[in-house]
Amino acid sequence: MFTAFLRFELATWRKQPLTYIFLAVTFGITFLAMLWPNLQMGQDLRNLNVNAPFAILSRAGAMTMLCLLFITAIMASTATRDSGSGYAQVLYAAPLEKGGYLWGRFTGGVLVAVLALLGMLLAIVLGTLLNEPARVGAFQLAPYLQAVSLFIVPNVVLAGAIVYCLTVLTRNTVYAFIGALGLMMGFVLVGLLTPNLDTPASVLLLDPFGLRTLHSLTKYWTVSEKNTAVLDFAGPLLTNRLVWLGIAGALMGLTHGVFSFTTSTGKAKKQRLADAPAPVRAAAPTPRPQVQPRHDRGAALVQLTQQARLDLFGILKSVPFWILLGLGLLNLLSVAATGRSGKVGTSTRSPIPCSTILMGPTPPSCWPCWCTTAGPWCGKNRTPASTVSWTLRPVRRGCLTRLKC
Numbered sequence: 001m002f003t004a005f006l007r008f009e010l011a012t013w014r015k016q017p018l019t020y021i022f023l024a025v026t027f028g029i030t031f032l033a034m035l036w037p038n039l040q041m042g043q044d045l046r047n048l049n050v051n052a053p054f055a056i057l058s059r060a061g062a063m064t065m066l067c068l069l070f071i072t073a074i075m076a077s078t079a080t081r082d083s084g085s086g087y088a089q090v091l092y093a094a095p096l097e098k099g100g101y102l103w104g105r106f107t108g109g110v111l112v113a114v115l116a117l118l119g120m121l122l123a124i125v126l127g128t129l130l131n132e133p134a135r136v137g138a139f140q141l142a143p144y145l146q147a148v149s150l151f152i153v154p155n156v157v158l159a160g161a162i163v164y165c166l167t168v169l170t171r172n173t174v175y176a177f178i179g180a181l182g183l184m185m186g187f188v189l190v191g192l193l194t195p196n197l198d199t200p201a202s203v204l205l206l207d208p209f210g211l212r213t214l215h216s217l218t219k220y221w222t223v224s225e226k227n228t229a230v231l232d233f234a235g236p237l238l239t240n241r242l243v244w245l246g247i248a249g250a251l252m253g254l255t256h257g258v259f260s261f262t263t264s265t266g267k268a269k270k271q272r273l274a275d276a277p278a279p280v281r282a283a284a285p286t287p288r289p290q291v292q293p294r295h296d297r298g299a300a301l302v303q304l305t306q307q308a309r310l311d312l313f314g315i316l317k318s319v320p321f322w323i324l325l326g327l328g329l330l331n332l333l334s335v336a337a338t339g340r341s342g343k344v345g346t347s348t349r350s351p352i353p354c355s356t357i358l359m360g361p362t363p364p365s366c367w368p369c370w371c372t373t374a375g376p377w378c379g380k381n382r383t384p385a386s387t388v389s390w391t392l393r394p395v396r397r398g399c400l401t402r403l404k405c
Helices: 002-014 017-035 053-066 068-079 081-085 088-092 098-117 119-129 142-170 173-193 211-217 223-228 236-258 268-275 297-316 319-338 351-359 364-378 387-392 397-404
Strands: none
Touching: 002 017, 002 098, 017 053, 017 068, 017 098, 017 119, 053 068, 053 098, 053 119, 053 142, 053 211, 053 223, 068 081, 068 098, 068 142, 068 173, 098 119, 098 142, 098 236, 119 142, 142 173, 142 236, 173 211, 173 319, 211 236
């Protein structure tokens, strides 16, 4: 059962454009960073060789963070493949093994994301061959293996487990992007807890991506050491990776224990009341009102305001909105209290940069927030169940598009 679902996921994602877009993004960004030193990925690596062991590890950790949105999209689509296509009722009626079903799909999504992220290692090798000899060091295989085993695989497994658990249990992709945003917020908060170079090992265990642990272990390394030295597998970095892999395993265990093949809608009581026979009464004849349809600007304005009011209150009453609001307030209060943005290597504490951070441009970590709020609400009227009714309504085309913005 596990092998069947694994092969199905790999075959499905092999035909999806998102897989090749993900691979092209990882390869393209890394390749450009190899050729143009001013294009930074996380830590400033302009003084190092392009194939330095520290540079390879730092780029691997930064790439998993930059591509968190792609990982979330792959795992969320994998978790909701059956329910989204309407095939869940047919599939769940078959005698399936729950472990093989859940773990097969999860492993397939993780393998696809890992294979796409391996494009960055190919870009590093190709960029090394096309670079100036003065910026190229001796080839070492160990940094590439460490990049896969310490950063790419653990980070994909962790992010995938969070997204997969939330999506499978809630059967809603909105919570998947909220989980990804919470993971990014955890990384930012760890940066706020580590303002100095000397960081306790217990605090380093809170780093979900392992990047701050890597920078803390190599903070006293010289340029020559970063160009040639290979990081040991044993130590705080390995402990950090094992801790977060254990958390990912615990989340998958929770998913395995709570998941059920039954499709509950949560409206059983309302359904029973609706199925109850209503008393039959003789209807008194009533005159039919004469309706005069209006298609002027006044009617369009009324439709605009009423639909905007409906969508606004729908968002304000939704649980994801309040979760996102809480995460945003937590980030705001933490930055305002410390005066730091959580960036790697930033140790200045001043209220002036704090106001700049709060009013500055939106960081990439907030992209999942925009996807969760704008995406589902802009497309909620285009679901198969409501497309026909909405297209038959006498509503102007620009009315729906303007109010959702």
